[in-house]
Structure formats: structure tokens, C-alpha cells
Amino acid sequence: MRTTYDAIIIGAGPAGSTAAIRLAQAGWAVALIEKQRFPRRKVCGECLAASNLPLLDALGIGRLFHALAGPELKRVVLMHGREAICADLPPYPGRRHAWGRALGREHLDALLLQRAVEAGATLLQPWTVRAVKGQAGAYQCTAQAFGSRMNVHLNAPLVIAAHGSWEPGLANDRGRKIQAGGRDLFAFKANFAGAQLEEGLLPVLAFKGGYGGMVIGEHGLLTLACCIRRDRLSACRSQIKSDSAGDAVQSYLASECKGVRQALDGAARQGKWLSVGPIRPGIRMPRDGGRFFLVGNAAGEAHPIIGEGMSMAIQSAWLACELLIAEPAALRDARLQRKLMRDYAHAWHAHFARRMQLAAAFAHVAMRPNMARMLLPVLRTWPGVMTKAACWSGKVSQTCCTPQQAPAAPPSTPVEERRFNEISNGENA
Numbered sequence: 001m002r003t004t005y006d007a008i009i010i011g012a013g014p015a016g017s018t019a020a021i022r023l024a025q026a027g028w029a030v031a032l033i034e035k036q037r038f039p040r041r042k043v044c045g046e047c048l049a050a051s052n053l054p055l056l057d058a059l060g061i062g063r064l065f066h067a068l069a070g071p072e073l074k075r076v077v078l079m080h081g082r083e084a085i086c087a088d089l090p091p092y093p094g095r096r097h098a099w100g101r102a103l104g105r106e107h108l109d110a111l112l113l114q115r116a117v118e119a120g121a122t123l124l125q126p127w128t129v130r131a132v133k134g135q136a137g138a139y140q141c142t143a144q145a146f147g148s149r150m151n152v153h154l155n156a157p158l159v160i161a162a163h164g165s166w167e168p169g170l171a172n173d174r175g176r177k178i179q180a181g182g183r184d185l186f187a188f189k190a191n192f193a194g195a196q197l198e199e200g201l202l203p204v205l206a207f208k209g210g211y212g213g214m215v216i217g218e219h220g221l222l223t224l225a226c227c228i229r230r231d232r233l234s235a236c237r238s239q240i241k242s243d244s245a246g247d248a249v250q251s252y253l254a255s256e257c258k259g260v261r262q263a264l265d266g267a268a269r270q271g272k273w274l275s276v277g278p279i280r281p282g283i284r285m286p287r288d289g290g291r292f293f294l295v296g297n298a299a300g301e302a303h304p305i306i307g308e309g310m311s312m313a314i315q316s317a318w319l320a321c322e323l324l325i326a327e328p329a330a331l332r333d334a335r336l337q338r339k340l341m342r343d344y345a346h347a348w349h350a351h352f353a354r355r356m357q358l359a360a361a362f363a364h365v366a367m368r369p370n371m372a373r374m375l376l377p378v379l380r381t382w383p384g385v386m387t388k389a390a391c392w393s394g395k396v397s398q399t400c401c402t403p404q405q406a407p408a409a410p411p412s413t414p415v416e417e418r419r420f421n422e423i424s425n426g427e428n429a
């Protein structure tokens with residue numbers, strides 16, 4: 001088995017697979033290590049902002065994404081109690097991709113991963129990275145295949161950490177002990193068939209102790225995802241007396257929010273409720289760049305109320321790879337690599353830190369009914385504020401290139417062509 005690479009990428013979510021595709025396309029020898037088997041469902045609202053769609057084209061999955069994803073999202077509606085305040089979403093400039101769309105993570109992540117393999121990355125899956133030693137120029141990753149107790153040591157001058165933020169270890173907890181508290185956030189998601197939601201609508205839910213969203217994705221399936229505080233979750237579990245935390249959350253959302261009640265009336269849940277937590281939104285990226293390149297949630301996690309986490313994952317990976325591809329000497333020159341890490345950290349803070357702070361502010365208001373109630377008359381009078389908020393959260397801007405500068409899509413591979421034909425003929429799973 002090959003054990004030496006130019007780059008080792010830990011985690012194959014949107015951030016890791018984007019990095020693997022970009023570096024492999026540039027001719028680098030890349031190992032992409034993912035601990036879970038794909039396709040897998042994942043807690044996520046599953047909306048991808050239009051600003052990323054040119055990047056999906058350039059990564060080579062744009063055509064498949066468009067063939068699979070749900071309807072274009074043109075309006076946002078804030079749902080709180082019996083209220084529903086509607087506003088236009090801002091279109092992304094450019095002719096091709098004006099509106100965001102939703103696609104289940106079992107599809108999106110698998111498309112990106114498959115593309116990384118086609119581009120030449122070596123995939124180790126299901127493998128887990130247990131430890132990373134060394135520094136820029138000479139890293140050693142200790143990894144294990146699922147079910148094996150044997151450690152394999154992989155070497156590379158560059159490591160990209162794309163392992164998300166929901167599991168301890170590597171860059172996530174940095175050895176800190178975190179006390180459990182009532183304000184901890186738990187995230188939930190489920191899919192429903194036969195839901196009643198107007199096409200093109202993106203509801204944002206604000207309720208006591210949490211926030212969430214609904215969207216129609218592939219095959220008309222509705223995704224309902226939310227974050228709820230530990231204290232509120234315990235309260236609604238004790239009131240609803242269900243063994244399933246997901247069922248308790250669903251009843252709570254339906255009782256708190258008329259829009260959820262209406263959307264789920266007569267709908268049938270598909271698969272289990274998924275949950276994860278406590279999640280800890282916030283900035284993890286050190287100003288000096290840290291020990292290795294951090295991309296996606298590993299660098300920072302926005303409160304999901306703005307539905308921008310995947311966008312930031314793809315864009316941050318793209319940003320890091322642009323710097324690296326422009327300076328391939330960084331693979332041999334540790335000082336140059338450390339400088340690129342600092343440059344990347346600087347660019348990352350400039351592009352993403354404000355969006356994260358804004359998301360935290362929105363989440364803070366949405367979870368507190370008194371604050372939300374104060375805001376409602378303003379939004380009723382000026383719904384355009386919600387359109388502006390969508391702009392500020394990043395729906396119509398991205399870090400990598402303008403629509404005009406977006407690189408051309410690489411030619412279709414035979415595998416992509418076959419998959420596209422399957423989807424067009426309605427044979428996709």
C-alpha cells in the first residue's frame with residue numbers, strides 16, 4: 001500500500017472532498033481519509049446557496065447536482081408561532097445560477113467524493129485518522145481501517161484537516177474539557193414525503209430555545225432541521241414522554257410553529273430522526289494558521305440558522321487550495337508552507353469571521369421569544385430587511401471568484417455521463 005503522498009486530507013465532507021478534487025486536479029498525490037461509509041445521511045438543512053453553484057460546476061459535479069437537487073429557492077419566510085413573514089431571497093448575479101437549491105447530504109457528499117476519486121485522489125474509507133504528528137513539511141498521520149487494530153503510518157509534507165467539528169480529537173477540542181450546560185445546542189434532522197410546502201419557499205423557524213429550517217429537496221422530500229437548547233430539549237422530552245428525542249422535537253416544533261404543523265400535516269417521515277450534539281458554533285481558526293491547514297467546520301462553524309456551513313466549507317477549502325496550487329514549492333519548503341498557512345488564516349478571518357458573528361447574533365435573537373417578538377413588527381413593515389440579511393449572511397457573495405471568473409467545468413468523465421443518464425432516466429436511488 002502506498003504510504004507517502006503530497007497531501008493528506010482528513011475527512012470527506014464538502015470541505016475535504018473539495019480540497020481533494022482541487023489538489024488532485026492540479027496533479028498532486030492526495031490521500032483522502034474518511035471514517036464513515038458513504039452514502040450516509042447527515043444532520044444538515046441541505047440548502048446550498050447559489051453562490052456555490054459555479055464552484056460545483058468547476059469541481060465537475062454541477063450537472064449532476066442540477067439533475068438531482070430540489071426546486072430553486074426564491075423566497076424566505078420567517079415562521080414564529082402563528083406568524084409567517086415572507087421576503088424575496090436575493091438572486092446571485094450571473095445568468096446561470098441565480099438561486100440556491102437543496103440536495104440530501106447522502107447525495108451531495110457522495111457526488112463530491114466520487115469526483116475526488118475520478119480526479120485521482122486515493123480514498124481510504126472507512127478509515128479513521130487517530131493522530132497527526134510532525135509539522136509543515138513532514139507530517140505523519142496514524143490511521144486505522146474500520147475493524148482493524150493495525151495502525152498504518154502515512155507521510156506527507158502537507159495535511160489538510162477537514163474533519164468537521166462534531167467529534168473530539170485532532171483540532172476540535174485542543175485538549176480543553178468543556179462542561180455540559182443548559183445552553184448547549186443539539187441538532188436534529190428528518191426527511192418527510194408528502195409535506196405541504198409551497199415550491200421555492202425557504203422557511204426559517206424561530207422558537208423558544210432554538211431555531212430551524214425547512215426545505216424541499218430531491219424527489220419533493222422535505223428536510224426539517226433544527227437546533228435546540230439542552231434545557232428546552234429536556235423540558236419537551238419530559239412533557240411529550242417519548243423514547244425518541246426526535247419525536248419529542250417534532251411535536252414541540254409542531255406545537256410552537258403553525259407553519260411546521262401545516263407543512264407536516266399528512267406527511268410521512270422517511271427514515272429515522274438524526275441528531276448530533278452538543279454542537280459548538282464558533283471560530284476555531286488561530287490567527288497564526290495553527291498546526292495544519294484547517295478547512296470547513298474544522299476552521300469554524302457558523303450557527304446553522306443562516307444555512308451557510310457547506311458554502312463556507314467548500315469556499316474555505318477552495319481558498320486554501322488556490323494558495324497552495326499557486327506555490328507548489330510549499331511542499332518542499334516548510335517556511336513557505338507556514339507563511340501560506342498564515343496568509344490563509346488571514347484571508348479566512350477576512351472572509352468568514354463576520355458571517356459567523358452575524359449568524360450568532362441571528363441565532364441569539366431567534367431563540368429568545370421576547371427578542372423575536374420585538375423584531376416581528378419591524379420585519380412585517382420592512383420584509384426587505386430579511387432580503388438584506390440573506391445578502392449579509394453570504395448568499396450572494398463568495399470568496400473564490402465572481403460568476404464571470406468561475407473556472408470552466410472540466411469535461412464530463414464516462415462515470416459522470418453514465419450517472420447523469422441514469423438520473424435523467426429516473427433511475428437514481
Ligand SMILES: Cc1cc2nc3c(=O)[nH]c(=O)nc-3n(C[C@H](O)[C@H](O)[C@H](O)COP(=O)(O)OP(=O)(O)OC[C@H]3O[C@@H](n4cnc5c(N)ncnc54)[C@H](O)[C@@H]3O)c2cc1C
Nearest residue numbers: 011013014015035045046047129163164296297307309310
Ligand atoms: C441543524 C443543521 C442545519 C444545517 N443546515 C445547513 C444548510 O442548510 N446549509 C449549509 O450550507 N450548511 C448547513 N449546516 C452546516 C453544515 O452541515 C456543515 O457546516 C458542513 O457539513 C461542514 O462541512 P465539513 O466538510 O467541514 O464537515 P463535515 O460535513 O462534518 O465532514 C467531516 C467529515 O470528516 C469525517 N471525519 C471526522 N473525523 C475524522 C477522522 N478522525 N478521520 C477520518 N475522517 C473523519 C466525518 O466522518 C465527516 O464525514 C447545518 C448544520 C446543522 C447542525
